Each structure stands twice: as C-alpha cells, then as structure tokens.
Amino acid sequence: MTADQPISVTCTVNGETQTLEVGAGETLLQTLRRRLWLTGTKEGCLEGECGACTVLIDGAPVASCIQSAAAVDGRDIRTIEGLSDGERLSPLQQAFLDHAAVQCGFCIPGMLMTLTALLEQQASPSREEVETALAGNTCRCTGYQQMVDAAMTAAGRERA
Amino acid sequence: MKVVGSSVQRSDGEAKVRGDAVFGADLAVPGMLHARLLRAPVAAGIIRHIDTAAAKASAGVRDVVTGADVLNERAGVAVFDNPLFATDYIAYEGEPIAAVVADTAEQAEAAIRKVELTIDAETPVATPGQALMSDARMVHPSWAEFGTVGGIDFNRDGNIVSQILLDPGDVDGAFKRADRVIEGVYQTPRQYQAYLEPKMALATFEAGRYTIQVSHQYPFRLRDRLAQVLDVPKSAVRIVGHHIGGGFGAKLDLALEPYAAVLARRARRPVMMLNNPEEERLTAPCRENATVKVRSAVLNDGTILAQDVDVVFDSGAYANNHPATASIPIFMFGSIYRVGTARIRNRMVYTNTAPTGAFRGVSGPYLVFAAERHMDQIANELGRDRREYRLAMLAEDGHKMLNGQALEELSILHKAFDLVEERAPWAEQGKGKLRGVGIAAAVWLTNPQPGQATVKLNEDGTLTVVTAATDSGSGAVTTGLRQIAAECLGISADAVTITMPDTDVAGFDAGSQGSRTTHVAGRAVYDATTGVREKVIEKAAAMLETAKEDLVIEDGVVHVAGVPEMSLGLADVAMAATFSQGPIAASGSYTTPPPPHDPSRTKGMLFSTWPTPTYHVHLAEVTVDAVTGKVTVERYIIAQEVGRTINPDAVKGQVLGGLAQGLGYTLWERVDIDAGRYVQRNFESHGLPLACDMPEVEFVLMENPEAAGPYGAKGAAEPSIVPVAAVIANAVSDAIGAPIDDIPITPEAVLDALERS
Ligand code: FES
Ligand code: FES
Numbered sequence: 001m002t003a004d005q006p007i008s009v010t011c012t013v014n015g016e017t018q019t020l021e022v023g024a025g026e027t028l029l030q031t032l033r034r035r036l037w038l039t040g041t042k043e044g045c046l047e048g049e050c051g052a053c054t055v056l057i058d059g060a061p062v063a064s065c066i067q068s069a070a071a072v073d074g075r076d077i078r079t080i081e082g083l084s085d086g087e088r089l090s091p092l093q094q095a096f097l098d099h100a101a102v103q104c105g106f107c108i109p110g111m112l113m114t115l116t117a118l119l120e121q122q123a124s125p126s127r128e129e130v131e132t133a134l135a136g137n138t139c140r141c142t143g144y145q146q147m148v149d150a151a152m153t154a155a156g157r158e159r160a
Numbered sequence: 161m162k163v164v165g166s167s168v169q170r171s172d173g174e175a176k177v178r179g180d181a182v183f184g185a186d187l188a189v190p191g192m193l194h195a196r197l198l199r200a201p202v203a204a205g206i207i208r209h210i211d212t213a214a215a216k217a218s219a220g221v222r223d224v225v226t227g228a229d230v231l232n233e234r235a236g237v238a239v240f241d242n243p244l245f246a247t248d249y250i251a252y253e254g255e256p257i258a259a260v261v262a263d264t265a266e267q268a269e270a271a272i273r274k275v276e277l278t279i280d281a282e283t284p285v286a287t288p289g290q291a292l293m294s295d296a297r298m299v300h301p302s303w304a305e306f307g308t309v310g311g312i313d314f315n316r317d318g319n320i321v322s323q324i325l326l327d328p329g330d331v332d333g334a335f336k337r338a339d340r341v342i343e344g345v346y347q348t349p350r351q352y353q354a355y356l357e358p359k360m361a362l363a364t365f366e367a368g369r370y371t372i373q374v375s376h377q378y379p380f381r382l383r384d385r386l387a388q389v390l391d392v393p394k395s396a397v398r399i400v401g402h403h404i405g406g407g408f409g410a411k412l413d414l415a416l417e418p419y420a421a422v423l424a425r426r427a428r429r430p431v432m433m434l435n436n437p438e439e440e441r442l443t444a445p446c447r448e449n450a451t452v453k454v455r456s457a458v459l460n461d462g463t464i465l466a467q468d469v470d471v472v473f474d475s476g477a478y479a480n481n482h483p484a485t486a487s488i489p490i491f492m493f494g495s496i497y498r499v500g501t502a503r504i505r506n507r508m509v510y511t512n513t514a515p516t517g518a519f520r521g522v523s524g525p526y527l528v529f530a531a532e533r534h535m536d537q538i539a540n541e542l543g544r545d546r547r548e549y550r551l552a553m554l555a556e557d558g559h560k561m562l563n564g565q566a567l568e569e570l571s572i573l574h575k576a577f578d579l580v581e582e583r584a585p586w587a588e589q590g591k592g593k594l595r596g597v598g599i600a601a602a603v604w605l606t607n608p609q610p611g612q613a614t615v616k617l618n619e620d621g622t623l624t625v626v627t628a629a630t631d632s633g634s635g636a637v638t639t640g641l642r643q644i645a646a647e648c649l650g651i652s653a654d655a656v657t658i659t660m661p662d663t664d665v666a667g668f669d670a671g672s673q674g675s676r677t678t679h680v681a682g683r684a685v686y687d688a689t690t691g692v693r694e695k696v697i698e699k700a701a702a703m704l705e706t707a708k709e710d711l712v713i714e715d716g717v718v719h720v721a722g723v724p725e726m727s728l729g730l731a732d733v734a735m736a737a738t739f740s741q742g743p744i745a746a747s748g749s750y751t752t753p754p755p756p757h758d759p760s761r762t763k764g765m766l767f768s769t770w771p772t773p774t775y776h777v778h779l780a781e782v783t784v785d786a787v788t789g790k791v792t793v794e795r796y797i798i799a800q801e802v803g804r805t806i807n808p809d810a811v812k813g814q815v816l817g818g819l820a821q822g823l824g825y826t827l828w829e830r831v832d833i834d835a836g837r838y839v840q841r842n843f844e845s846h847g848l849p850l851a852c853d854m855p856e857v858e859f860v861l862m863e864n865p866e867a868a869g870p871y872g873a874k875g876a877a878e879p880s881i882v883p884v885a886a887v888i889a890n891a892v893s894d895a896i897g898a899p900i901d902d903i904p905i906t907p908e909a910v911l912d913a914l915e916r917s
Binding site for chain 1: 167169170172173174176177178179180181182183185186353354355356357358403404405406407408436437632633634635807809810812813816817818819820821842843844848849850851852854857
C-alpha cells in the first residue's frame with residue numbers, strides 16, 4: 001500500500017493560482033488530467049519518450065508523465081489549454097492549421113508546447129534547429145514536414 | 161471548381177490545436193468503473209488453474225470474470241478461432257485470461273495482480289519455419305473444428321491458417337526453356353503501427369442494448385463483431401465514435417470492447433477500459449513478418465518467361481483478417497511488368513506470437529520489396545541498367561493481371577517514370593563512392609467496400625452530412641467529404657458540418673481503410689448532395705417562378721443564370737421547403753463494382769479483384785557511411801497518381817506520413833521476436849522516425865480523373881508506404897555494391913554486407 005498522505009502544492013496553471021492536494025506518487029500529467037480536467041495534455045507512452053504529455057514548467061518543455069506533481073510547488077505551468085489568447089489562436093497554433101500540420105492530433109498538444117518553448121527562447125530558428133527541438137516529440141501521422149513548415153511560418157521565416 | 165482542389169482546413173483542426181478535441185482515451189461519464197485485463201505472461205502454456213478469490217476480495221473490486229463466466233465461443237472475421245479469454249491453453253503472450261472491474265483503474269490493476277494463475281509453460285512455436293515443420297506442435301490442437309465465415313475452407317491445414325495457390329499450369333515448362341533461373345529470398349520483419357492513443361472502450365448497457373464509445377476506424381465492423389461474440393443481434397449494439405489518436409489499421413477489429421461490454425452488463429454501470437502502453441505494444445496487430453521467395457525464368461534478352469513466387473507469413477496466434485487479404489500477392493506480381501506466366505503460393509501460418517493484422521498497405525510493402533528487389537537482381541545479372549530494364553519490361557494499357565483483370569491505364573506509370581526522370585535524371589543519380597540510387601514502381605488499389613451518406617439541408621442554408629465514415633487523421637472526412645458536398649451544392653466548405661460516427665444514426669460505412677473514404681464515401685456524399693441540390697432547384701424554381709434549367713447555385717445563393725438579382729438565399733429555400741413540403745434531405749450509397757476478371761483464377765479467394773488502381777513511382781538517393789554503416793536518405797522523389805486531388809495539403813500530408821512510416825520500416829524500426837516474445841518492450845526501443853530523420857521530399861502529384869469517383873478522386877492516403885522499402889534497399893544495394901534483401905537495413909547489416917562485397 002502506498003502511504004497516501006496528500007501533499008499540498010501551490011502553483012500557477014495557465015496563469016491561475018491553484019492549490020492542490022496531490023498524492024506522493026502522482027504525476028503532473030495525472031494532476032492536470034484528473035484533478036483539473038485539462039485533458040488536452042495527452043497520455044501516450046508514459047515513459048517520457050513520446051512527448052504527447054509535454055507541458056511547460058517555467059517556460060521549459062517537460063514530459064509531465066514522469067514529472068512528480070509534488071515537485072511543482074511554486075512553479076509556473078502552461079498547458080495546451082493556455083496557449084491561445086482567449087478566442088485568438090497563437091501564431092503557432094494558427095500556422096499548424098494553415099500548413100495542415102494536424103492529422104490525428106494526438107501528438108499536437110505536445111508538439112505545440114515544445115515549439116512554443118523553442119520560439120520563446122529563439123525567435124528565428126533554422127529548420128535544423130526546429131527538427132532538433134522536436135527530438136523528444138514523436139508524430140506517427142505526418143512525417144513532420146508540415147509541422148516544421150508551420151514552425152518556420154510562426155517564426156516569421158516563411159519557406160523560400 | 162471552387163472548393164474541390166483547394167486546401168480547406170479540417171473541421172476538427174482548431175479543437176485539436178486548442179486541446180479541446182476529446183479522444184476516446186479522454187472520455188469519462190458519471191459513475192464509470194474501470195477495468196483491466198489479466199494477460200498471459202508467457203507465449204505458450206497449459207492453464208491448470210485460475211483462482212480469482214483474492215482478486216475478488218481486493219479493495220474496490222466489483223467483479224472478476226474469466227472464460228468460465230461468459231460466453232466464450234471462438235469467433236473471428238474469417239476463421240472462428242479466437243475466444244475472448246484463454247481458458248485451457250495460452251496461444252500468445254498478452255492473451256486475455258481474466259478481467260477485473262473496480263472503482264478505479266489503480267484498484268483494478270492491483271486486483272489483477274492477485275489473480276493466481278497456474279500455468280505449465282510450453283516451448284512456443286515461435287516462427288513460421290518452426291510451425292511448418294512436420295513434427296511441429298499444433299498452435300491450436302482443435303483447428304479442424306473451427307468454423308469459418310461463409311463456410312469457406314481457406315485450405316487450412318494444421319498450423320497453416322489459410323493458403324492460396326494460383327497455378328496456371330505452364331510455369332514449370334517455362335523454367336525448362338529459360339536461359340537462366342534467377343532466384344531471391346526477401347525477408348521482412350513485423351511493423352508496429354505505433355499510434356499514440358492507446359486502444360480504449362467505454363461501454364454501457366441499457367434497455368437490453370450495448371453502447372460502446374470508442375476511437376475506432378470501422379464502427380460497423382465493430383458492431384458486427386460485438387454482436388458475434390456477445391451473441392446478440394447487430395441492432396442490440398450501438399457504436400459511437402470519437403476522435404482517433406491514430407490507427408493505421410490497428411483499430412479495425414475488436415480489442416477491449418467485448419470485455420467492457422460484458423462487464424458493463426454485469427455491473428450495471430458504465431465501464432471504461434484503456435490499454436497501458438506495454439499492453440498496446442504486446443498486442444497490437446502488427447504488420448506480419450514474411451519471407452518471399454521469387455524465382456524467375458529469364459531469357460538472355462531479358463524476357464521473363466515465368467515467375468514462381470512463394471510467400472510465407474506469420475499470422476501469429478489467430479487468423480485475424482488475413483485469409484481475406486491472402487490474395488494480394490497475385491496483384492503484386494505480373495501486374496506492371498510483363499512476366500509471361502506466374503505461379504503464386506501464399507501460406508499464412510499460426511505461431512505462438514501476438515496475432516498480426518492490418519497496417520497501412522497490408523502486405524504491399526513487403527511484396528513490392530520482393531518484386532522490385534528482384535527486378536534489380538535480374539537487371540544486374542543480365543548486365544542491364546536497372547531503370548532501362550524496368551521500362552523495357554513495363555506493360556502497356558490493357559495488360560492483364562494474374563486474375564485476368566485488365567489494367568487500362570498503365571500508361572500513367574510510364575508517365576510517372578518520365579516525371580521522375582525530369583526531376584532526377586537517372587544517369588546523374590547515385591554517383592560517387594558509397595552513394596546509390598534506387599527506383600521502384602507499384603500499382604495500388606482503392607478499397608471498394610460500401611458506404612452510405614445522408615445529406616440534410618439545414619434551415620440556415622448550411623448542410624449536415626450524416627455518415628459513419630471515420631477520420632483517423634487523414635482529413636478524408638473532415639476536409640474531403642465536406643469539400644465534395646460543398647462543391648456539389650455550391651456553398652463553402654465552412655457551411656458543411658459532418659457528424660461523428662454513430663451506428664444508430666448513419667448508414668453502413670466500411671471505415672478508414674485502404675484509402676476508400678474519399679472515393680467510396682465521397683461518391684455516396686456526392687450522390688446524396690446531388691439529390692439535395694435537385695430539391696433545392698425545384699423549390700427555388702417554384703418560388704422564383706422560373707424554369708429549373710435556368711437556375712444555378714453559387715456561394716450559397718440560388719439565382720437565375722446571368723441574372724444575379726433574381727435570387728434566393730439557401731436559407732430562404734430551406735425554410736420555405738421545410739414548412740411546405742417538408743425538410744430537404746437525400747441519401748446516397750456506393751460500393752465499387754468489381755472490375756471484370758477471370759473468376760476461374762481466383763477460386764476460394766475472398767478478394768479477387770484490384771479495384772480503382774492508382775500508380776506510383778518512387779526514387780531515392782542514399783549515402784552510406786563506411787565506418788558506422790549509417791544510411792542517409794539524401795533525396796526522395798514520389799510520383800503518385802490520385803485521380804483528382806480534393807485537398808492538396810491533405811494529400812501531401814498523407815504522402816509524407818506514409819513515406820515516414822515506410823522509411824521507419826526499412827531503416828530504423830524494430831519488432832524482434834525471441835522465443836515468441838517481443839524484444840522491444842518500451843517506446844524508445846521501437847526506433848520510430850523523428851523529425852530530424854526525414855529527408856527532403858519532392859512530390860509529383862499526377863491527376864487523372866476517374867469516372868466513378870467524386871470529381872474523379874481515387875484513393876490517395878495509403879499507398880505512399882508501399883514502394884519505400886524496395887526503393888531504399890535498391891539504393892543501398894547500389895551504394896555498397898552488395899545485395900540487401902532483408903530489412904530493417906541496420907548499420908550492422910550494412911557493415912556486414914560491405915565486408916562481404
Ligand atoms: S506520455 Fe509522456 S512522454 Fe509519452
Ligand atoms: S498528428 Fe497523429 S501523431 Fe501526430
């Protein structure tokens with residue numbers, strides 16, 4: 001039996017302060033999906049490899065399936081639900097639609113979070129840098145090219 | 161054309177980029193319980209005892225069931241060999257043995273571990289070679305008693321699940337007349353679909369009917385298969401489809417649904433099931449591992465008098481849909497190249513491994529791999545240029561495939577070779593040390609199976625398309641069908657809403673498989689919308705007091721041609737119609753008729769023709785690192801014929817996605833089997849392609865509208881995976897000067913071959 005003494009965690013999620021009672025072994029992914037009903041963050045491999053569960057913690061992409069929820073006290077968390085400015089999609093979200101970079105969509109939240117972090121750190125990456133940034137995100141549907149095109153458009157580096 | 165041919169955005173795109181789209185795995189309903197399966201821990205064994213007492217007493221547990229508690233008849237799509245639960249023996253690692261339902265998934269998981277199993281493990285029949293040995297243990301001792309669909313016998317024989325033999329009778333004579341006999345053996349591994357969303361099912365039982373909410377590629381098959389295993393009428397099962405996180409063929413048949421259904425009925429509560437990632441990897445119906453032997457009787461001038469093809473593939477522990485697709489080799493040899501005559505034998509074999517199944521392109525990728533590696537081999541042995549030899553052997557319009565069906569448009573393939581040549585002149589490719597070029601061609605089909613659609617004109621002038629067609633990512637439903645309806649009525653695609661699948665609401669549809677949605681469901685939508693259009697015109701003519709022939713519909717407005725002021729909005733027509741004669745709606749149904757062929761050649765084959773063919777030529781240039789053995793794809797060109805492009809960006813996405821899966825299959829992905837058990841047991845070890853692995857791709861789209869298709873569309877999504885292994889292996893073999901006839905082409909395999917050469 002796990003000693004399920006809940007741990008109190010205070011963090012911001014998509015700009016709102018949340019105080020949550022989480023289990024000792026609980027992952028951030030579980031907290032987001034089950035306690036906050038933020039189901040946009042996806043459950044894929046649960047091994048930190050596929051990237052479907054990527055969220056931003058203090059601006060850096062993290063696989064939430066292997067991130068302890070208890071350890072996010074005081075941190076700033078952003079999920080796919082927080083990416084748009086209300087009704088307005090972020091330029092990256094819009095570029096994904098414009099480039100038909102979305103197929104089944106299951107990898108998309110993680111892809112968008114990883115690329116959002118990249119573009120925040122590096123306004124104008126090269127294609128190679130975008131591809132390297134995606135080393136922790138698997139998409140089985142698209143073959144990636146339209147996603148990289150979308151990232152380049154969002155970065156203002158339209159393909160020549 | 162206004163809407164067809166433009167890159168309209170998918171109707172679920174915004175929900176998917178916002179994280180709002182609800183996939184099957186995201187579902188939750190009030191009061192739902194959670195269930196887990198106990199799966200076999202060994203590949204083969206005799207079950208001596210199953211003790212569920214401790215599991216039943218475990219915290220939160222509502223029910224535990226085994227094969228003793230439920231109807232556990234053997235069932236299947238083709239051969240009735242697969243029970244819900246293993247009861248007396250285990251046929252593969254991962255086979256369900258018991259199911260536990262509890263208040264939480266964690267409680268169900270904990271209880272599963274308390275089921276006590278007593279098993280006498282047996283040595284698994286691990287490979288087709290072992291299964292075919294004369295003294296092999298029978299994977300299913302009672303195989304002879306299994307029923308089959310329609311009573312077809314499939315030439316079953318012990319561990320042989322099904323076999324086909326096409327033997328025109330003059331093959332051996334041709335081999336006697338040959339100047340030389342050229343022979344090759346081509347081996348390919350399993351390939352895991354690796355969709356990111358695990359399989360799931362959410363079942364409820366109410367008023368004598370089961371409702372299953374699920375992310376599934378083929379809801380109507382699921383309905384029919386559930387009816388079969390639950391022994392209830394088809395109408396007692398309702399399937400409601402949700403967004404599908406990838407399928408690629410893996411979500412076409414039963415998985416968790418029957419267990420969720422049985423448990424929901426017993427518990428009188430909704431039951432949710434979700435595979436964990438390891439279960440998914442152990443039980444996904446991978447593309448089958450196969451060995452293809454090809455012998456050709458060749459004259460010194462290059463003429464192929466005959467081919468003798470022997471395919472053996474691994475069905476795994478159950479037959480799945482394989483007996484239905486067993487005939488595909490008869491369409492992959494002797495179809496695009498002139499080979500005189502050919503004998504084709506295909507045996508699918510039971511082993512103690514997870515059942516294999518459908519993965520994009522089914523057996524096509526390995527059959528084309530064998531056929532096109534073999535063409536290189538013949539050309540090389542004859543000292544002919546590999547491209548020139550192909551062109552010399554390429555058949556002309558009207559050439560008959562081995563089933564007697566004529567391919568009327570083979571000239572498209574000649575054109576595809578030309579278009580590739582324009583972009584990448586053969587003589588200039590692959591020059592230099594450890595650099596090579598490969599080329600391969602294929603004819604692929606568009607799945608002909610039926611679809612129905614109902615189109616309703618809403619009272620605001622928009623359309624709703626009611627269909628059970630599913631979109632597992634391709635956009636065929638969320639863009640293609642909407643565009644076809646919009647074009648046909650004369651409105652924008654934004655004004656077309658399309659339903660999610662629900663078998664209670666929509667007519668039969670054969671699901672997302674074999675690129676059929678745009679062609680078949682699209683034709684049904686086209687016909688239905690044409691019916692709506694006629695009713696709109698009729699009503700508007702009465703309202704405008706003009707002749708029907710004078711009216712056109714453009715941008716949502718009906719007007720007299722050339723007189724834009726004499727007009728009515730579609731909303732006005734719809735309202736007027738609804739409250740006079742009744743709402744405007746119409747239906748359409750379609751299935752591709754089988755092309756003419758010679759039935760005497762396809763006796764006993766469920767799949768006897770190659771409907772709505774499309775044509776493909778791929779070329780790749782590769783380099784090989786002599787030190788590491790790493791293969792780099794420097795350039796990749798695809799010339800693909802699609803009939804008519806409905807949505808250029810969506811087609812491109814399908815072509816690129818299929819190529820990525822093909823490159824993974826050829827170069828990086830692994831599904832190794834050791835003594836019946838999968839070796840790769842975590843996500844990373846599968847070696848799926850990443851963004852940085854993808855080459856620059858040049859895509860040449862060829863249009864050639866097909867009369868029966870909506871606006872001329874044929875299938876487009878499936879085939880780009882089909883020639884990839886052949887092309888890459890041909891290029892690598894060229895680069896290193898030694899034949900590569902097995903995939904995956906790992907760095908070690910390359911270094912080995914380099915050493916041999
Ligand atoms: S689900 Fe977290 S990385 Fe795959
Ligand atoms: S869009 Fe399906 S996995 Fe990326």
